[in-house]
Amino acid sequence: KSLRKNLLLIFTIFFLSTAGLISINENLKNHFSGFKTRSYEIVNYLHSRIFLNEIKGIKDIPNPYAKEFEIGILTWSENKIVGTGIKSFYMSCAQTDKPFFKNYKGSICNTHPHNYYLHIANELGIIGLFIIILIFLVIVFNGLKYLFSKRHSYEKKLFLPFFVIFLVEIFPLKTTGSFFTTANSTFIFIILSFAVGLIELKNKKNDEK
Numbered sequence: 001k002s003l004r005k006n007l008l009l010i011f012t013i014f015f016l017s018t019a020g021l022i023s024i025n026e027n028l029k030n031h032f033s034g035f036k037t038r039s040y041e042i043v044n045y046l047h048s049r050i051f052l053n054e055i056k057g058i059k060d061i062p063n064p065y066a067k068e069f070e071i072g073i074l075t076w077s078e079n080k081i082v083g084t085g086i087k088s089f090y091m092s093c094a095q096t097d098k099p100f101f102k103n104y105k106g107s108i109c110n111t112h113p114h115n116y117y118l119h120i121a122n123e124l125g126i127i128g129l130f131i132i133i134l135i136f137l138v139i140v141f142n143g144l145k146y147l148f149s150k151r152h153s154y155e156k157k158l159f160l161p162f163f164v165i166f167l168v169e170i171f172p173l174k175t176t177g178s179f180f181t182t183a184n185s186t187f188i189f190i191i192l193s194f195a196v197g198l199i200e201l202k203n204k205k206n207d208e209k
Contacts, residue, residue: 042066042173049073065114065175072113074098076122083125086180089113092122112178116170119179136170139192142199159198166191 022028041063049070061067075093076083084092093109112119121129143163147156169176169188177184 038063038065042069045069046173067108068110068114068175069118071108071110072115072118072122075113076118079122079125081125082127083121083123086123087111089119089122111181114175114177115172116176116179117172119176123180139196139199140167143195146199155198155201159195162191162194162198166195 022032042065045061045063045066061070071093072089075089075096077098078092078096090109090111113122117129117133120132124132143159143166146159147163149156166188169184169191179185179188
């Protein structure tokens with residue numbers, strides 16, 4: 001109960017401070033406005049891609065990250081089951097022969113599609129993606145089970161911020177760095193080790209009792 005009150009107070013102060021800074025700082029206001037605009041563009045892209053199937057070419061997508069998503073989807077469709085191997089996205093993208101890439105082939109390819117799940121699917125295929133999603137789900141399930149357990153402990157309070165950061169990092173509809181090679185991957189694996197370690201510490205203490 002005390003933790004919930006403290007979290008509510010922290011979030012209230014954070015959002016009020018952020019809103020105040022955005023209202024008085026022109027630079028922050030422009031960044032926030034750009035964030036909202038790009039978020040709407042990605043939502044519109046997903047709606048068109050999933051429900052309307054209106055994406056015909058690269059010029060149909062105004063958002064640069066949504067373009068990366070589309071490129072990632074089309075490149076993955078060439079090797080769906082086992083992928084093309086780690087750190088191979090650029091080469092497989094440049095060799096993809098789809099109408100979407102017409103007159104832009106090669107020049108629009110990046111080293112990764114700016115989304116963890118598309119990146120994993122491209123380089124490890126559906127099989128690798130399934131294994132990693134399964135690992136994530138097990139950690140989320142055990143983490144929620146730990147947080148909602150009746151036992152109160154210092155480790156639980158320490159675990160909460162790592163778990164929240166982990167959930168934010170694995171959120172599927174976001175732009176990311178490479179899952180295997182950038183600082184993003186270093187960060188997510190460090191967070192992962194702390195989260196799993198604290199859960200295992202709790203299990204070990206329970207076994208000893």
